Amino acid sequence: MRSLAARLGVSAMTVSRALNDRPGVAEATRRRVLGAAAALGYRPDRRASRLRAGAPAGLVGLVVTSLADPVMSALTAGVERACAENAARVIVASSNSDPAAESGLVADLRARGVDGVVVVPAGADHAHLRAGQRGGGPLVLATSPPAGLAADCVLVDEVSGAHRACRQLFRQGHRRIGFLASTRSWAGSERLRGHILAHDEAGVPVDERLVRQPREDAHSARSAARELLSTGDDAPSALLAADFPSLVAVLRTVGARPGSRPPAIVGFGPARTDLAPFPLTMVSPDSVALGRAAAQLVFEPRAPGSTAPRQIMMASSLVGPSTRLAHAVAPPRIG
């Protein structure tokens, strides 16, 4: 910049004013400066300006557990869009579900001067994130309620999603509705609450034999699915496969028994009703909207310590075989 100023015989200040459309520059001078800047391919270094001005960096950090996960990439897309609308960019990083890496990444992002951080936490406890709350902008949790620290968060209303799905099954005449998922995670336990809520509402007692809570891995899900579905006449006519391993296990189990009438299956997650050769309903969160909301919380921080942490609940929608899928999500592309 100085060299540019020298070349034009003006001061650096004038160049700065001209480039930023500030008042106090003659029109002729401005044109000269802009022309020379374009000719030399000069681009101001925004880092230095922010530094001087003490202005926000226009940078938001995003720490996810896995970038390959479709839920995460939708969330990333939402954060990115909200940031773009605020002239900010996103730094993404993946913790690979390691809490230690997670807090390390938050610290690194802070040191890079981000205006705030959105974190999809790996574990259930978030005490390790407390250090990341001091000294920078807001820290917002996504898809998980804060535990062990006070922070804003954006959640999916899992209770309501499971509740509505289950209610629809009752309306369709089902009376024996199974539930299959780990309830060690927040989402799983919330979904079970919704399941029970719908039963209470319908006046149907919850048959405990139809509620299975395997660990969140493929193996225990598979055996739990087998048990649940082989109860003979007592077998459920419909079921909520309320986490991903459970859904896969149910689809495999049912798929391995051609001929017998499959139960109505409700899954949770990104809408991919084409997954199964038989009717499948999904309770699908709008993860793009969730990401947007999380970024909004970064841009509109609450006064520190003023009020209780905010909590935003995002509704999820039932996407069934009959539902026409709006193309909210871009179709997979071929490279």
Place this chain on the structure above:
Amino acid sequence: MRSLAARLGVSAMTVSRALNDRPGVAEATRRRVLGAAAALGYRPDRRASRLRAGAPAGLVGLVVTSLADPVMSALTAGVERACAENAARVIVASSNSDPAAESGLVADLRARGVDGVVVVPAGADHAHLRAGQRGGGPLVLATSPPAGLAADCVLVDEVSGAHRACRQLFRQGHRRIGFLASTRSWAGSERLRGHILAHDEAGVPVDERLVRQPREDAHSARSAARELLSTGDDAPSALLAADFPSLVAVLRTVGARPGSRPPAIVGFGPARTDLAPFPLTMVSPDSVALGRAAAQLVFEPRAPGSTAPRQIMMASSLVGPSTRLAHAVAPPRIG
């Protein structure tokens, strides 16, 4: 930092040295500084250090056409991992397939001091990216060969992928193999080249009636698929559905004709052989590896003007009904 130094009665310099494990600090002083820094929750501002040192920012820009696209998120994951291994972070931005936005984003990233940029270009011509090549680190193109500028790039070997897929079909006894895809895109035309190559190799002439080149939209793909598949006795017994709209069109067309024996179908893109109720083979790029390779080109730039631009070809793999899918990609997660 100054306040910290004042509080300890030392100079800012000593603090700087202590924090960076530089020699020339008494062990006692160092411990005092580190202790105080931890107590006050002080974190050095890396932006300022980089500014002073003129050092690389440890930041790589990534411009994709759409973040929701699974190919893009895999690519992003690859770039992120390679960067993490080099103590760098990734700024992601989406151009939404708008070339103007694309070059704007590259300029913005440059102004933010990134060490290099990886771009998945929206269009076929890239002349608008030339401005983004000056004055920063390398600009690397991903999934598309440079046109209108000289730049390093990382590509998927589409010719070879289509070639191998087609050869496998010949081995399986097929003689009438169709091709369906837009060839206006680089990938599409390359795939057609592979298709032809395999025919030459097998000594089977290419039947032009079996090669359809619709535009890259759902509608023209659908009608082209109908035409191709309703040729009566001349109908192909196998076909390459070589872009995403074509694959969907073929699956729908075949799915709408239960009873008749479906042709063998080869798709291109992320491996999701569960898409169809009948056997489906996919030619799948390893987009994570592609992202890694692109980031590597950023970290190991060639001397400017020294040699011709580098071009890296990534092999893609055939994933068939019989192929066991390695879980290279994390399974979809439920919230």
Place this chain on the structure above:
DNA sequence: CTGTTAGCGCGTTCAC
């Protein structure tokens, strides 16, 4: 309208 001074938070280069 334009130029000068000062300083953002840090590191290098010298002196002490």
Place this chain on the structure above:
DNA sequence: GTGAACGCGCTAACAG
């Protein structure tokens, strides 16, 4: 072993 001065690229706050 430690500190003072200077500068990175840029811009508020004042001069002129």
